[in-house]
Amino acid sequence: TPGGFRVQPGPCHAASYRQPSVIGRSSFAGVVACEAGYIRGKPLVAMERLYAWPLGLFTLCAMAQAPVRLPLHPEEKHGYHQPCVKGERGTPKGSAFYAENFDNDLGGWTATSDEGSVVWHWTNTGPGTTTSQYPVPPLNTTSGWAMFDDDFEGESGLFNESSLVSPVIDLSGAPVNLRLSFDQYYQVFDEDLVDVWVGVSTDDGANWDDILINDGVGRDGRPNPEAMDVNISDLVAVNPANVRIRFRYAATWDYGWQVDNIAIDELPENDMALLSAYTTTFDVTTASGQPYTIYPFAHLVTLEATTKVKNKGYMEQTGVVSTMNITGPNSDNFSSTTAPADIDPALEYEEIFEPFEPNGELGAYQAVFSITQNETDEIPDNNSLTRNFAVSANIYALDNGVVDNFQRQAPDNLAENYEVGNIFQFQVDDQITGVQAALYAGSAEGGLIYGAVYDPAVNNTSHPSLRGDFTTEHTIEAADLNDIGGTTFVSMSFVNPIDVFQGDVVQVMAGTFQASDSVRFATSGFVPSQIALIHYPNLEENMEFTITKTPMVRAVLASGPIGIAEQDGLVSVVRAGPNPFSASCDLRFELARASNVR
Numbered sequence: 224t225p226g227g228f229r230v231q232p233g234p235c236h237a238a239s240y241r242q243p244s245v246i247g248r249s250s251f252a253g254v255v256a257c258e259a260g261y262i263r264g265k266p267l268v269a270m271e272r273l274y275a276w277p278l279g280l281f282t283l284c285a286m287a288q289a290p291v292r293l294p295l296h297p298e299e300k301h302g303y304h305q306p307c308v309k310g311e312r313g314t315p316k317g318s319a320f321y322a323e324n325f326d327n328d329l330g331g332w333t334a335t336s337d338e339g340s341v342v343w344h345w346t347n348t349g350p351g352t353t354t355s356q357y358p359v360p361p362l363n364t365t366s367g368w369a370m371f372d373d374d375f376e377g378e379s380g381l382f383n384e385s386s387l388v389s390p391v392i393d394l395s396g397a398p399v400n401l402r403l404s405f406d407q408y409y410q411v412f413d414e415d416l417v418d419v420w421v422g423v424s425t426d427d428g429a430n431w432d433d434i435l436i437n438d439g440v441g442r443d444g445r446p447n448p449e450a451m452d453v454n455i456s457d458l459v460a461v462n463p464a465n466v467r468i469r470f471r472y473a474a475t476w477d478y479g480w481q482v483d484n485i486a487i488d489e490l491p492e493n494d495m496a497l498l499s500a501y502t503t504t505f506d507v508t509t510a511s512g513q514p515y516t517i518y519p520f521a522h523l524v525t526l527e528a529t530t531k532v533k534n535k536g537y538m539e540q541t542g543v544v545s546t547m548n549i550t551g552p553n554s555d556n557f558s559s560t561t562a563p564a565d566i567d568p569a570l571e572y573e574e575i576f577e578p579f580e581p582n583g584e585l586g587a588y589q590a591v592f593s594i595t596q597n598e599t600d601e602i603p604d605n606n607s608l609t610r611n612f613a614v615s616a617n618i619y620a621l622d623n624g625v626v627d628n629f630q631r632q633a634p635d636n637l638a639e640n641y642e643v644g645n646i647f648q649f650q651v652d653d654q655i656t657g658v659q660a661a662l663y664a665g666s667a668e669g670g671l672i673y674g675a676v677y678d679p680a681v682n683n684t685s686h687p688s689l690r691g692d693f694t695t696e697h698t699i700e701a702a703d704l705n706d707i708g709g710t711t712f713v714s715m716s717f718v719n720p721i722d723v724f725q726g727d728v729v730q731v732m733a734g735t736f737q738a739s740d741s742v743r744f745a746t747s748g749f750v751p752s753q754i755a756l757i758h759y760p761n762l763e764e765n766m767e768f769t770i771t772k773t774p775m776v777r778a779v780l781a782s783g784p785i786g787i788a789e790q791d792g793l794v795s796v797v798r799a800g801p802n803p804f805s806a807s808c809d810l811r812f813e814l815a816r817a818s819n820v821r
Contacts, residue, residue, distance in 0.1 A: 291683050292507075296757050296768035299634040300374075300412050300476075301354040309363060310446045319486040320397040323389070325367045331390040332369065339383030341376045343369055343470070350479060351375030359478050362408045363447045368483035369470075374412075377476040384473040388428065392487065395464040400490040400537035403455050403468060406448035409437050410478040417474035421453050424469070425462035431469065432458045448483070454490060454569060456537070493598035494536040495543055495566070496605040500592040502528045502612060504575065507753045510648050510728045514750060517613045517620035520585065521782035522650040525578040528559075530592050533571040535602075540566045542597035545574045551614075552586030566596075587613045618659070619731075619778040621645045621755070623748035626705040628772050629663035630757065631743050642675065642734030642758045643744045643774040649727045654720035654781040658694055659712040660733035661745035661775035662703050670699045670740030674715040674776075676723075677730040677758075686766055687730055687758065691721040696736075705745050712775065720781055730756060731778045746772035 323330045325345060334343035349361025350372045359375075362368045369387055377383050394401065403421060411417055420433040434453055459466055468487075472480050503512040504527045512527065528547050534540050542563040549557040559577040566572075581588060593607040600606060622645075632641050658674025674694035677687035694715035697703075703713050715733075723729060735742040750773045758767045797812045 291680055293683055293753060293756065293767055293769040295752070296770045297633045297635070298412075310448050310450075319488040320394055320401070321392045321485075321487040323485045324365055325369050325483055325485075326365055327367060329369060329387075333388050335386045335388060337384040337386060337471075337473075339377070339381055339385070341371065341373055341383040342385040343371050343387040343472075346370050346372075350481075359410050360408065360447060362406065362481040362483055364406050364483040368406075368481055370481045371472045371479050373472070373474055373477050373479045375479075379476050382473075382475045384471070386422075386472075387470040387482070389468040389485075391427070392466040392468065393464050394459055394466050394487065397463065397487070398489050399460060400456050400492075401454075401459055401487055402452045402490040403485070403487055404450070404452040405485045406483045407451055408445065408447045408449065408481045409440070410445050411437070411440060412477045413475075414439065417472075417477040419473075419480055420471045422469040422471060423455050423458035424467045425459065425465050427465065428467055428469075433471065452535070454535075454537075455487070456490060490535075490537045491601040492536050492538045493540060493596070493600055494534070494602045494605075495540050495594050495596050495600060496533050496535045496602070497545075497592060497594050497608050498531040498533055498571070500528070500530045500590075500608040500610055502526050502590050502610050504529050505751050505754075507751065510646055513621065513646065513648065513754060515612065515619065515621055516623055516748070517615045517618050517777070518581075519617050519619050519780050519782060520583045520614050521617075521653060521780070522619065523581055523583060523614065524650055525580050527578050528576040528590065528592070530574045530576075530594075530608075531571065532566075532574055532594055534566040534568055535605075537568050538598070539568065540596040540598055543594065544596070545576075545592070545594050547576045547579075547590060547592050549579055549588060549590045551581060551588040552584045553582075555582050555584050555588070581614055583614065585614050585616060587611065617656075617780040617782055619647050619780060621748075621750055622661075622746070622773045622775045622777070624710060624775075625747055626661060626663065626707055626709040626745040626775065627748070628707075628746040629665075629743040630746050630770060630772055630774060631741075632738070632757075632759075633768075636759055636762075638738050639759045639761060640735050640738050642732040642760065643770070644730055644732030644756060644758075644776040645750070645774060646679070646754050646756070647729055647731055647778055649723045649729075650725060651782070652722075652724045654722055655717065655729075655731065655778050656720045656781045657714055657716040657779035658731060658733055659714050659777040659779060661705055661709070661712050661747075662699060663743040663745040664704045664706050664709075666699055666704055666742045667740050668699055668701055670742055671696045671736050672699065672713075672715070672742060673697070673734055673736070674717075675732045675734060676721045676778075677732060679728060679730060680767060683767065684764065686760065690729065691717065691719060694718075699740070699742070709745070712777070714779065716779075730758075731776060732756070732758060733774070733776045734758075734760070745775045747775050748773045 329345045336342045345367060347367040350359040353374050371385060373383055418435060419437050420435050422431040422433040424431045470482055501514060503514050505512045505514060530545055532545060543566045544563050545561045547559045557579045561574050590610045630643050632639055655676055673696050676690045678690055680687045694717050697713050697715050703711060705711050733744060749771050752771060753769050755770045755773050756767060757770055797810060800809050
């Protein structure tokens with residue numbers, strides 16, 4: 224009819240999703256079967272979903288070209304870092320052949336100054352005060368500990384190296400299978416400029432065997448305390464009656480290292496450990512297998528979960544089995560168990576589980592990973608891990624939903640407007656109708672933000688390409704701002720939704736027009752490198768970087784119900800007409816029982 228199409232609702236089919244068939248056409252109008260959910264690129268408002276998505280048809284597709292590897296974003300050292308993760312307060316070890324808890328002093332340990340001015344020392348108060356927004360915290364253990372305080376005592380550009388060396392330890396009466404265990408808090412600013420080792424000497428310190436530890440741990444979110452253990456059996460065996468232990472730190476003005484509750488005890492005979500677990504197998508070369516926390520039901524994929532496992536005992540472990548149990552809404556449960564295997568001591572390996580296809584039911588899913596063996600495990604605390612994800616009608620997300628940090632410009636770019644966001648891959652043709660973002664406290668009220676979608680840059684010397692237009696602008700209000708623990712998002716809509724197609728990989732970003740608005744975008748959780756990005760649209764070089772904190776920036780899609788919150792299962796059907804509409808729209812819905820409706 225003049226002024227718009229007339230819609231004849233009909234069933235949708237996965238094979239022809241978003242391919243409208245025009246039944247009739249005239250100079251003014253046409254009657255369109257709703258096989259597609261779209262007319263001339265415009266989204267239809269929520270239609271009744273009449274089927275379960277055949278998820279087996281949708282697999283991760285490689286993008287047209289490999290993503291560009293971007294450098295890590297430069298951060299201000301005393302800037303925007305994740306607070307420590309509080310663990311259980313450490314306690315002195317139990318039965319051990321040697322133990323030192325540093326409760327009153329260094330207990331006979333000596334500190335050497337190998338280079339620079341900073342050395343290990345004893346403290347019961349913690350690191351010195353700096354201007355860091357998230358200062359290095361005291362080690363969360365008993366009343367005293369040893370510390371190398373590079374942040375407070377060091378200087379910018381100054382290299383420091385110092386060792387903390389034990390007195391002679393006689394282990395001649397100890398068994399041959401030994402481990403060194405200790406509590407630590409270790410915070411790194413620049414991984415390329417810091418290394419730490421645990422060393423063993425059996426000749427009064429004339430020669431040392433060093434073991435590099437804490438390598439590649441990342442910049443953010445270190446546990447406090449973190450329980451560490453190192454197998455020293457072979458190193459001690461040369462001369463167990465004359466053993467010295469040392470902790471060596473070498474860095475150019477980094478944060479520091481704190482250790483406590485050092486013990487040497489017998490390595491467990493039987494200890495299988497689950498080191499890590501993920502519901503996906505992320506591949507940066509294709510952007511596939513990303514660790515999404517919220518999947519839109521139209522873009523669900525087969526999840527291929529992985530775990531990293533290690534035999535931390537000194538005996539072979541037999542009949543080792545890894546298990547994954549996933550529970551979801553409406554009894555959407557799935558289990559996968561690996562074949563039994565015999566694992567040699569110190570062997571570390573990866574398990575890949577049978578693929579799992581969520582059935583598309585909206586709601587929360589939990590994946591519990593566990594490991595067992597024939598022998599009785601002596602340390603059962605490291606035998607299980609839990610991961611969570613959700614399925615949404617039309618929200619795509621990588622963040623954990625609760626603010627734990629924020630991101631802003633690098634120190635040299637504080638006068639630049641900027642954007643942050645995440646990489647998303649699409650499994651079917653769709654449209655992005657809006658962008659959601661969370662803002663951190665300290666952002667100026669009255670400032671303007673927007674959302675945008677980009678095609679990734681072809682190289683790291685060019686900008687990503689804007690797809691379509693920006694969203695409508697949003698003016699920041701006090702109610703929009705989040706402290707740590709906040710969950711408030713703002714929504715920004717595209718006037719003309721952005722088309723995306725099966726296999727597309729795009730950047731969904733939120734940005735600020737003026738650096739003077741001091742916008743701080745909230746972050747939640749961590750992602751592998753190259754998934755989360757920061758972009759400076761006005762710079763000619765060094766304009767885009769990767770970050771490891773996850774921006775709370777989400778994509779809102781057209782493939783699910785739009786603007787209809789069907790709470791508690793009360794609303795079973797919602798229809799809108801005319802569609803598209805301009806000045807008015809008629810919504811018709813059915814309620815399962817009498818209820819207040821908003």
